[in-house]
Structure formats: structure tokens, C-alpha cells
Amino acid sequence: MACCAPAANGSQPNGASEQHTEVVARGPGYATPLDAFNSGEVEKLLYVVAVYTGTAIKKPDYLATIDVDPASPTYSQIIHRAPVPFVGDELHHTGWNACSSCHNLPGVQRKYLVAAGVLSSRIYAFDVLTDPRAPTVAKIVEPEEIQRFGLAFPHTSHCLATGDVMISFMGDVEGNSKGSGFLLLDSNFKPKGRWEATDKDSPPFGYDFWYQPRHNVLISSSWGAPKAFTKGFNPAHVGEGLYGQELYVYDWTHRTLKQKLDLGGTGLIPLEIRFLHEPNRSEGYVASALSSTLVRFFKKEDDTWDTQVAVTVPPKTVEGWALPHMPGLITDYVISLDDKYVYFSNWLHGDIRQYDISDTANPKLVGQVFVGGSIAKGGPVKVVGEEQPTVPTVKGHTLRGGPQMIQLSLDGSRLYVTNSLFSSWDNQFYPDLVSGGSHILKINVDKEKGGLTIDPDFFVDFGTEPEGPALAHEVRYPGGDCTSDIWT
Structure with missing residues (x-):
């Protein structure tokens, strides 16, 4: 688990130097992002949600525990499965009951991994502290x-x-986006009520969010109406207004919606949104999937917020696909804890990219690797006027689907990659992924000069699961990671 005392290097928030040697009891996580980056534990386990919902297998979804300790005899293997008691949840994203935001709350423990069932609206809390290698459904x-x-x-x-725990929601019971909003749970997971101040402060669309009290702000993003995206992707739904293109800026203290940032055609379907980790920085990025852009958001001198497109992945002109132009479809991204690099995945094109963000407004591409996708050489899709990438096999396995959720090690040296987006979208775009099951890859990172390479000795195959092929989604570490911990 994560260290609960000040880091060994003695660094303090906001650059303050340590004045004494007294060890103060702390809550979970690390005092600063750089403490985690420089002194964080090397991950030995991964927790990954695995999904049967939307496949031919009528079994409950589950939380898989994976051994990633190279010295272990079960390295690169699933060592435990914790199924939920119901069928049809579609477990998706996960978070913690406590993270580095609670570092100053003595006695608080990072005990529960919180998993949301998108289709069932059921929330699970897995106990990962009692036995980290064998979590159980606790609440x-x-x-x-x-x-x-x-x-x-x-x-x-x-x-x-x-x-408390805060959860974003994407619609009402009928699947309309107008029901989007945020729910607060207390430390025992009892619902306390809506977070936003009034109905007028509920966002038109829901998806991801990030908060930063030092700037009195929460910003959320917008996928689409559940009645649309749960059925797969229909391009006509974009024009019908069933998908989002805005960010929603909230006053953190008063819980009021104070600004809408319309990203327009260059920001269609903005998904994962994150601030830079250093809590004094008033900027971050959102990955807009359909436009295949990484959009920077930032605070201006008048205390309002604005956006600019930082990276654009041009669509490919193709033959043998559903449409004549194929977007990259940026579906996930992560910022290194030292705020030096951004990594993102193009689920359709099949590549993972690494950008140096020393100049946050002008990221520089420094690493790229193809690990699947729809434009691989030898596949049914032809890219007009371009050489198509060759996708290698890993430990004798042909790679299925495209890169989707990614998670970076605390020290920024290893990137873990899964390939399931959402079961209905998987069925539509990568049916072989659904029938064959997901896999997890490890990408080795050059964090000095930039560069990405596939680890040839790591491959976790969800196609050979005891109950049949499963779809693997988001990755977490027992001690927290780059996409869950917030510093305040």
C-alpha cells in the first residue's frame, strides 16, 4: 500500500523544507505528486475490472488481480477473481474511498476500490486492504x-x-442525458444527496470530472446520452445532439455551474479530463474522442476558464471500413506525476503516443508505438496513400482490438494497456475482441528522452479465463496511481 508517512526525501507541499524529524501520522497516499514520483512503491499488483456484460457469456463481471512482480513465479498472470453477485452490471471505471487528497486525515485508509456498474446503476466497494492479493466485495x-x-x-x-466519495452520473433512469449530475457517498457508502447546489447546476451531459480546491474549481466532461451510447455508436446521433462537446466549470465552494466551455467541432465527445498534478497549476487537458484532439483548458487572469486545441490526430482516408475517414478516437490519456509527459491511446488507429508537455500549449511528440487497431498492415482496411503499421505479436499472441485504457507507473517507467472500451462499442468495432477476449500489455517508457517499446515478456490473456473470454477495462494499483489521486 501507499506510504502513509512523509516521503523519505523530506519534500513538503509547495516546496517547503522540512524543519524537524518528527514523524507525523498521515492518511493515505503521498504528500505531493513528486513524493509519489520519486519515492512511490513499485507496483506489484494490478486490479482490473473484467466484463462479461454484452458478451455471449451470462456471468457476473469481476475484479481481476494480476501479478506484475517480475521476481514472482506468477508474474504476468491473473491470480485472483472477485465476481460481483449480479449479472449485467457492465463494470467500468473505478476509484478509491481515500487517496492523496486525504493525506492529512490521520486514521483514514485506502481500503476500498469503488467500481461503478454503468448499466445497472449499482456501486460496489471491493475490500483490497484485508488481503490485497484476493479482494472481496465488501459493500x-x-x-x-x-x-x-x-x-x-x-x-x-x-x-x-x-x-466522502463523489460519483458522476451520465443520465436518468430512461437514459436521457438531462439526468446527469454528481452524488455524494459518506465513508460508509451511504448516499448523502446530490453534490450540485440546485437542479439548474446539473450538467447537460455527464462523464468524467476533476476538482482542484486551490483554484475553487471542478470541471466535468460530456460523453453522451446513455440511450445513444449504450447501443453502440451511430454517427447520426452526433448531429441529433445526443453527444456532448462542452466542459462544465463549477464553483467548488458553492457547487454552482458558472461556465460552459463549448469545444465545437474540434472537441466532439470530450472524455477523460485531468488537471496537471501539481495543485498550484491551473491547467490540464481533456481528450476529445471523436475529434481526436487533446484540448488544453486553463484559467485566465480574470478567473474565467478557456480552452485551446493542443494536439490533433488527423483522420485516415480509408477503404474497407464503415466510413471513408477513420478518426484516431482518443479514448484515454494519462499525465506523468512530474507533469513532464502526456500519454494517450488511439483506439481505432491502434497507437499509443507520448508527448513532452514542458510547453503545455505546444506538446511535442517524442514516442509512439502501435499495439493493434484497425489500420494494421494485412488487415481488411486499406489506408489510402500511406504505409500501414506492422503490429508485432507478443509472446506468440496476435494482438486484438486497439489500445484503450492506459495506466502509468508512479515513477513513469511502465505503461499498462487494456483494449476494451464499452461492450456495445467493442461488438461494433472489434467483434474479434469480444469473441477472443481482452489482453493487457506493458509498454516500457524512456522517461528521459522519450520513447515507447512493447515489453516482449508481458502478456495477460483474458481470452483463456475459466468462464470464457472477458473484456478488460480500467487498471488500478493498490497504492494509487496517476489517474485517481488528487492533491489539494
Whole structure:
């Protein structure tokens, strides 16, 4: 688990130097992002949600534990499965009951991994502290407890510095986006009510969010109406207004919606949103999937917020695909804890990219590797006028689907990659992924000069699971990671 005392290097928030040697009891996580980067534990386990919902297998989804300790005899293997008690949840994103935002709360533990069932509106809390190698379902928030607040289709969960848990929702029970909003759970996972101050402060669309109290702000993003995206992707739904293109800026203290940032055609379907880790920095990025752009958001001198496109992945002109132009479809990204690099995945094109963000407004491409996708050489799709990438085999396995969720090690040296987006989208774009199952890859990172290479000795195959092929989604480490911990 993460260190609960000040880091060995003695660094303090905001650059203050340590004045004494007294060890002060702390809550979970690390005092600063650089403490985690320089002194964080090397991951030995991964927790990954695995999904049967939307496949031909009528079994419950589960949380898989994977051994990633190279010295272990079970390295690169699934060592435990913790199934939930119901069928049809579609477990998706996960978060913690407590993270580095609670570092100043003595006695608080990072004990529970919180998993949202998108289709069921059920919330699970897995106990990962009692036996980190064999988590168990410890608490369940039933959909009736949630839907009485007018919310359904949960997505992102973040722990707050108070010890509460906050979860974003993407619609109402009928699948309309107008039911989007945020729910607070107390430390025992009892629903406390909506976070936003009034109904007028609920966002038109829901998806991901990030908060930063030092700037009195929460910013959320917008996928689409659940009645649209749960059925797969229909391009006509974009024009019908069933998908989002805005960011929503909230006053953190008053919980009021104070600004909408319309990203327009260069920001269609903005998904994962994150601030830079250093809490004094008032900027970050959102990955807009359909436009295949990484959009920077930032605070201006008048205390309002603005955006600019920082990276654009041009679409490919193709033959043998559903449309004549194929977007990269940026579906996930991560910022290194030292705020030096951004990594993102192009689920359709099949590549993972590394950008130096020393100049946050002008990221520089320094690493790229193809690990699947729809434009690989030898596949059914032809890219007009371009040489197509060759995708290698790993440990004798042909790679299925495209890179989707990514997670970076605390020290920035290793990137873990899964390939399932959402079961209905997987069925539509990569049916062989659904029938064959997901896999997890490890990408070795050159964090000095930049560069990405596939680790040839690491391959976790969800196609050979005891109950049949499963779809693997988001990755977490027992001690927290780059996409869950917030510093306040």
C-alpha cells in the first residue's frame, strides 16, 4: 500500500523544507505528486475490472488481480477473481474511498476500490486492504438508493479530502442525458444527496470530472446520452445532439455551474479530463474522442476558464471500413506525476503516443508505438496513400482490438494497456475482441528522452479465463496511481 508517512526525501507541499524529524501520522497516499514520483512503491499488483456484460457469456463481471512482480513465479498472470453477485452490471471505471487528497486525515485508509456498474446503476466497494492479493466485495449500493436522487448510469468516482466519495452520473433512469449530475457517498457508502447546489447546476451531459480546491474549481466532461451510447455508436446521433462537446466549470465552494466551455467541432465527445498534478497549476487537458484532439483548458487572469486545441490526430482516408475517414478516437490519456509527459491511446488507429508537455500549449511528440487497431498492415482496411503499421505479436499472441485504457507507473517507467472500451462499442468495432477476449500489455517508457517499446515478456490473456473470454477495462494499483489521486 501507499506510504502513509512523509516521503523519505523530506519534500513538503509547495516546496517547503522540512524543519524537524518528527514523524507525523498521515492518511493515505503521498504528500505531493513528486513524493509519489520519486519515492512511490513499485507496483506489484494490478486490479482490473473484467466484463462479461454484452458478451455471449451470462456471468457476473469481476475484479481481476494480476501479478506484475517480475521476481514472482506468477508474474504476468491473473491470480485472483472477485465476481460481483449480479449479472449485467457492465463494470467500468473505478476509484478509491481515500487517496492523496486525504493525506492529512490521520486514521483514514485506502481500503476500498469503488467500481461503478454503468448499466445497472449499482456501486460496489471491493475490500483490497484485508488481503490485497484476493479482494472481496465488501459493500453494495443498490440502484434504488441512487435512482431516488434522479441519477443513473454512473461513471467516475473520486475520493474527497473530507473522506466522502463523489460519483458522476451520465443520465436518468430512461437514459436521457438531462439526468446527469454528481452524488455524494459518506465513508460508509451511504448516499448523502446530490453534490450540485440546485437542479439548474446539473450538467447537460455527464462523464468524467476533476476538482482542484486551490483554484475553487471542478470541471466535468460530456460523453453522451446513455440511450445513444449504450447501443453502440451511430454517427447520426452526433448531429441529433445526443453527444456532448462542452466542459462544465463549477464553483467548488458553492457547487454552482458558472461556465460552459463549448469545444465545437474540434472537441466532439470530450472524455477523460485531468488537471496537471501539481495543485498550484491551473491547467490540464481533456481528450476529445471523436475529434481526436487533446484540448488544453486553463484559467485566465480574470478567473474565467478557456480552452485551446493542443494536439490533433488527423483522420485516415480509408477503404474497407464503415466510413471513408477513420478518426484516431482518443479514448484515454494519462499525465506523468512530474507533469513532464502526456500519454494517450488511439483506439481505432491502434497507437499509443507520448508527448513532452514542458510547453503545455505546444506538446511535442517524442514516442509512439502501435499495439493493434484497425489500420494494421494485412488487415481488411486499406489506408489510402500511406504505409500501414506492422503490429508485432507478443509472446506468440496476435494482438486484438486497439489500445484503450492506459495506466502509468508512479515513477513513469511502465505503461499498462487494456483494449476494451464499452461492450456495445467493442461488438461494433472489434467483434474479434469480444469473441477472443481482452489482453493487457506493458509498454516500457524512456522517461528521459522519450520513447515507447512493447515489453516482449508481458502478456495477460483474458481470452483463456475459466468462464470464457472477458473484456478488460480500467487498471488500478493498490497504492494509487496517476489517474485517481488528487492533491489539494
